[in-house]
Amino acid sequence: MGACISARGRVLAIVDPVALKASLSSDTTVQIYLTELGYFDKQKGAEVVQTNNFEQIGQLEISPERPYLHLKFGLSTYLESQNNRYAYMLEGKDDDWHFLGTQPELNISRLPPGKYRLLIKGVDFRNNWTSTPLAINIHAREFFYKQPWFYLLAALPFIAFGLIWARNKQQEARRLEKEVALRTRKIRDDKAVIEQQAAELRQLDTMKSRFFTNISHELRTPITLIKAPLEHLIQNDGTSLESRIRRSLSMVLNNAGKLGRLVEELLELSSLEAQKATLKKTSTPLVLFCRQLFSAYESGAALKDIDYRFHTELEEEAHFLIDRKRLEKIINNLLSNALKFTPNGGKIRMSLTRENAQLLIDVQDSGRGIPPEDMAHLFDRYFQTRRDDIATEGGTGIGLALSRELALLMEGDLTVESEWGAGARFSLRFPAIVAMPTEDSRAFVPHIGDTTEGERAAVIAAAHPTPNGSKTKILIVEDNPDMQEFIHHLLAGHYECILANHGAEAWTWLEEEDPRIMDIALILSDVMMPEMDGYTLLEKIKAHERWQLLPVIMLTARSAEEDKLQALRMGVDDYLLKPFSPAELLVRIKNLISNYQVRKEIASREVAPVGKIDIEFAAEFAPANQIWLQEVESAAKEALKKEIKLTAAFIAGKVFLSERQFARKLKKLSGLTPNEYIQEVKLQKARQLLEQQVYTTVNEVARVSGYSSGSYLTRIYQERFGKKPGDYF
Incomplete structure (x- = not known):
């Protein structure tokens, strides 16, 4: 192979290809050079592409709006340049090199913000890496709102x-x-x-x-x-x-x-509270003992048509050591409560079983059950119920509390399970201490509860009242058989008495317009009764079109003023506190019936003219009449409060009527003349003052009530209420 000669001006260059190839093949030093640089220059506002003077670049300022960079580069060796390989790294950002292969250019579309160096290195086909990488200082700007x-x-x-x-x-x-x-x-x-x-x-x-x-x-x-x-x-x-x-x-x-x-x-209770109570256990045939207590209530259950059954799995002759007196109190309490709260046609079950070392006595009924909010307090002393919508039953709230404490004294417990509306189940557990029969183990006479023949006769009389058409009829609503019999005995000589055992039974007769009570002239009702109390019955009566004008007397043992006000607000005609005087009761009944009969007589005279249609508007205008009577009452009370002389003319002026019109309308609606009405208002005022004991003498009460003297008040008060004002002091 010959040499290559090249002339350039006065210079003659002779190149020996063989020697040149040998020199290039023996040289292992490889360098990398930048051949093209492209980026966006923010100062110029345009893209810059630079192909020379790379040594003057210094630090590249990269705009945050266009953070891209375009580079081209090459190696110093010309032998098999197509096999050269390249790699780059952002110093300070990358942990390792990024290999580009044989591509001699780099395009980065989004440089990370910050200051760092871009390093680029290469390797020839002989794997000789550049001794020094190409380094370009870069400052990629960040948006201002991302700056520290x-x-x-x-x-x-x-x-x-x-x-x-x-x-x-x-x-x-x-x-x-x-x-x-x-x-x-x-x-x-x-x-x-x-x-x-x-x-x-x-x-x-x-x-x-x-x-x-x-x-x-x-x-x-x-x-x-x-x-x-x-x-x-x-x-x-x-x-x-x-x-x-x-x-x-x-x-x-x-x-x-x-x-x-x-x-x-x-x-x-006092003995238990002082922790002085002790048990007196004796050998007792428990089955016989429980059966006799259970049998004592059979007559009461039969009167209410209750399915009443006793069951035991113990042997008849089984004897256990028990405190008869304490166990008798617990069982009597549970059975009397079950009988009290189970409605007619319900069922009561009592069972006696043995569970391992304990005896279990269950009393279950199908009554109304116990409200969930009352369960936690059922065995608290004096507790009855937290619900206002349950009829007031009466009682002391001692029975269940005493029974629970007696059960604990017997080293047992008394528990209850109940679902509201589905009855209750009381369970008494106590130790089963087996005993041998003794001579006196059968010598006991358990107390048989409070059911007597007198009560039975009274309840039967209530269910089957004796008709007597010649006397005025009175409906007596009372749940206590003795009180029922006493009132019946007291009034039977003057009136025909229809007896109801509780408010629900009385209301059933009234609502269904039972023929036995269609012509009653007065209702005498207790307050605290099962199933429906006196307040609920009174509310229903006063809301009923047919019975709302029927006079009602409430008998109550609750002497609190709020109880009286509740009855008065609901429209009761009179009330008596227990114990009451028979003479006082007779006088009040007589006056109320007399007034009621006068109103009925006035209403009966209002007959429609012959030949005209009789259209009844009483129900439509009844509220207006009641409002008018309330206005009359307010006017009368205002006069007494301001010590103005209470006259018919004063009240007529307040309701914007003449005296004659006022007298006619008052007589029609109340059955009273203006003078009789004024007298009644003044007497009720006197009665309120006497019962609240606001004053200490009859003369003071007479003066505030609008009377001229105490002696006159005494005479007419006794005629109206059957009781002298002086009896209150």
């Missing part, structure tokens, strides 16, 4: 707020420390007061228990002096007494026994 200074500026308000908040928290902490110190001192002072009050309450509780114990003991003597002579009289002279007198004496004896048992319960 912008973040700091944006954070300044929050920092300021945080500093202010921290300062306020410090001030609040100091204030709270002062408040805590102040409250701590107050708590210490309150604690001392509370401890003192607690000690006083404990002392008062001790005094209360002592008072109940003492008064219970004191009551034993008069109760004994009531029961013993009556028992002696009935046993020795009962056959010679009239049946009416004998029934009355039996009723007194029975209720004296109830009072005695209530006293015993109070004494038992």
